[in-house]
Amino acid sequence: KQEVTQIPAALSVPEGENLVLNCSFTDSAIYNLQWFRQDPGKGLTSLLLIQSSQREQTSGRLNASLDKSSGRSTLYIAASQPGDSATYLCAVNFSGNTGKLIFGQGTTLQVKP
Amino acid sequence: EADIYQTPRYLVIGTGKKITLECSQTMGHDKMYWYQQDPGMELHLIHYSYGVNSTEKGDLSSESTVSRIRTEHFPLTLESARPSHTSQYLCASRRVGAEAFFGQGTRLTVV
Numbered sequence: 001k002q003e004v005t006q007i008p009a010a011l012s013v014p015e016g017e018n019l020v021l022n023c024s025f026t027d028s029a030i031y032n033l034q035w036f037r038q039d040p041g042k043g044l045t046s047l048l049l050i051q052s053s054q055r056e057q058t059s060g061r062l063n064a065s066l067d068k069s070s071g072r073s074t075l076y077i078a079a080s081q082p083g084d085s086a087t088y089l090c091a092v093n094f095s096g097n098t099g100k101l102i103f104g105q106g107t108t109l110q111v112k113p
Numbered sequence: 114e115a116d117i118y119q120t121p122r123y124l125v126i127g128t129g130k131k132i133t134l135e136c137s138q139t140m141g142h143d144k145m146y147w148y149q150q151d152p153g154m155e156l157h158l159i160h161y162s163y164g165v166n167s168t169e170k171g172d173l174s175s176e177s178t179v180s181r182i183r184t185e186h187f188p189l190t191l192e193s194a195r196p197s198h199t200s201q202y203l204c205a206s207r208r209v210g211a212e213a214f215f216g217q218g219t220r221l222t223v224v
Contacts, residue, residue, distance in 0.1 A: 031210055032210065034212060034213060036215075041201075041218075041220070042217060042218065043119075043203055043215040043216050043217040043218045044203065044205075044215040045215075046212050046213065046214060046215075049211070049212040051210070089156070091213070093210075099144050099161065099163065099209070100146075100158055100161060100171070100172075101146065101158070101205070101213055102158075103148075103155055103156045104155070105155045106155065
């Protein structure tokens with residue numbers, strides 16, 4: 001079964017700290033992987049999309065990496081700010097999965113001032 | 114800014130009523146999705162579409178139905194709402210192999 005797992009479920013850090021969020025998936029045959037941010041009671045905001053042929057993508061203070069062979073992706077957040085507090089979700093578009101996006105459970109991040 | 118819209122944002126409705134949740138996108142995306150999410154829980158795919166006249170059930174069994182008569186429009190219908198349908202419903206769209214965009218969601222409460 002194609003599954004996506006995110007650990008830890010929750011993370012609390014002081015402002016200014018660099019941090020890494022983890023995403024693992026069970027099948028290395030993927031088209032792409034996407035990271036999202038979700039604020040309480042809201043929809044999802046796309047952060048970064050990594051195609052299967054790419055190793056990493058960067059946007060501002062965010063850097064996402066992809067290692068298909070080990071079934072892992074990480075989201076690195078530099079110099080965290082209280083405004084980064086949200087739930088971060090990764091979603092995988094598995095090959096042969098007819099275009100469905102499979103989500104992890106998310107990591108809820110709290111950045112304390 | 115993603116051009117995908119869901120209406121209504123909030124809906125409180127009585128048991129047994131028929132409801133339709135609207136989702137529209139102006140990006141010409143062929144793939145569209147409906148996810149269900151309970152508070153603090155993960156997203157579950159309930160329906161998806163590859164294009165006009167294409168609809169498929171997702172991984173989570175749902176009593177809702179969908180239609181895709183136009184590329185830009187993917188409404189979700191509940192024929193007879195029940196309290197167990199209380200949840201947040203999220204709509205998304207994307208082109209093949211490209212970034213997915215989500216609407217702001219509809220928070221449904223059935224009393």
